[in-house]
Amino acid sequence: MFTELQEANFLVPTSYYVILSAVLFTIGVAGVLIRRNAILIFMSIELMLNAANLAFVAFARAFQDLSGQVFVFFVMTVAASEVAVGLALIVAIFRSRKSIDIDELHSMEG
Amino acid sequence: MTPGTVLFLILALIAVASAIGMLTSANAVHAALFLVINFFCIALFYLGLHAPFLAMVQITVYAGAIMVLFLFVIMLLGAERISLGSTLRWQGPLAIVLVVLLLGVTIFILFSPQIGSQMPVPEVWTAAQAAGDAEFGSPASVGLVLFERYLLPFQMVGILLLVAMIGAVVLTRDELKTGRKRREAQTAVSPDGQTGEVGEA
Numbered sequence: 001m002f003t004e005l006q007e008a009n010f011l012v013p014t015s016y017y018v019i020l021s022a023v024l025f026t027i028g029v030a031g032v033l034i035r036r037n038a039i040l041i042f043m044s045i046e047l048m049l050n051a052a053n054l055a056f057v058a059f060a061r062a063f064q065d066l067s068g069q070v071f072v073f074f075v076m077t078v079a080a081s082e083v084a085v086g087l088a089l090i091v092a093i094f095r096s097r098k099s100i101d102i103d104e105l106h107s108m109e110g
Numbered sequence: 111m112t113p114g115t116v117l118f119l120i121l122a123l124i125a126v127a128s129a130i131g132m133l134t135s136a137n138a139v140h141a142a143l144f145l146v147i148n149f150f151c152i153a154l155f156y157l158g159l160h161a162p163f164l165a166m167v168q169i170t171v172y173a174g175a176i177m178v179l180f181l182f183v184i185m186l187l188g189a190e191r192i193s194l195g196s197t198l199r200w201q202g203p204l205a206i207v208l209v210v211l212l213l214g215v216t217i218f219i220l221f222s223p224q225i226g227s228q229m230p231v232p233e234v235w236t237a238a239q240a241a242g243d244a245e246f247g248s249p250a251s252v253g254l255v256l257f258e259r260y261l262l263p264f265q266m267v268g269i270l271l272l273v274a275m276i277g278a279v280v281l282t283r284d285e286l287k288t289g290r291k292r293r294e295a296q297t298a299v300s301p302d303g304q305t306g307e308v309g310e311a
Contacts, residue, residue: 026213027129033205081274088281
């Protein structure tokens with residue numbers, strides 16, 4: 001997939017960035033799967049969004065197309081609004097249940 | 111190994127180490143600070159990828175605004191200490207196995223010649239272009255693309271932010287109102303012990 005890019009002194013091949021992005025995304029998935037705290041799960045989701053953004057910017061450079069960077073800008077705005085609403089939900093849940101451990105939030109199960 | 115690759119490897123090491131630190135720390139504040147380190151590393155990667163505008167937005171929005179919101183909520187709820195133990199014993203090991211599998215499959219799909227070659231990455235970024243195309247990724251060029259080709263999505267994102275703002279206010283305001291009503295009822299009861307209509311008035 002990735003041809004070796006011309007070796008100027010400070011040019012890192014796109015493939016390195018994509019591998020790093022995959023590793024960071026995987027750590028984020030592990031956080032969502034392992035942690036039981038709702039705030040920590042939120043942070044892991046932010047980590048995954050950032051990993052995807054890194055891949056976007058790396059490909060924007062490889063294709064010489066600024067659309068990738070503009071899309072990262074949009075992803076950041078969506079992430080900001082997601083965090084605002086999500087943390088408001090967590091605060092509301094904590095006020096009514098006195099806990100944000102997701103193992104204890106099972107009042108909707110059948 | 112070129113200086114750029116060495117720099118990349120050092121930064122990548124810091125980024126992965128801080129992400130793992132976030133994953134394993136027992137204190138929510140420490141986890142948030144590890145995530146700030148990770149966001150700074152990603153901002154530096156953006157600088158290396160000819161995206162200085164995004165690097166600055168990353169620092170102000172992510173490392174600044176979003177993480178301050180996280181720290182504020184953690185301290186507001188007093189939820190610094192987190193229990194690392196899970197109620198399901200097999201969940202942690204199973205998650206690690208699945209995650210390693212996911213990473214392997216992702217990298218295999220990206221780099222296997224059968225699947226990956228259908229989406230070739232062009233070899234357009236050469237040293238000559240790096241010298242000539244210094245404008246790529248500058249705030250002016252990003253702004254031109256944003257306001258010419260992506261004007262409608264830009265407006266929609268503005269509406270999304272407005273909706274999120276109203277949503278956050280409404281979600282927390284309801285609780286405030288019931289809390290005040292409860293407090294008024296308590297003060298109405300406590301002075302002389304009779305439950306009059308003081309709370310309603």
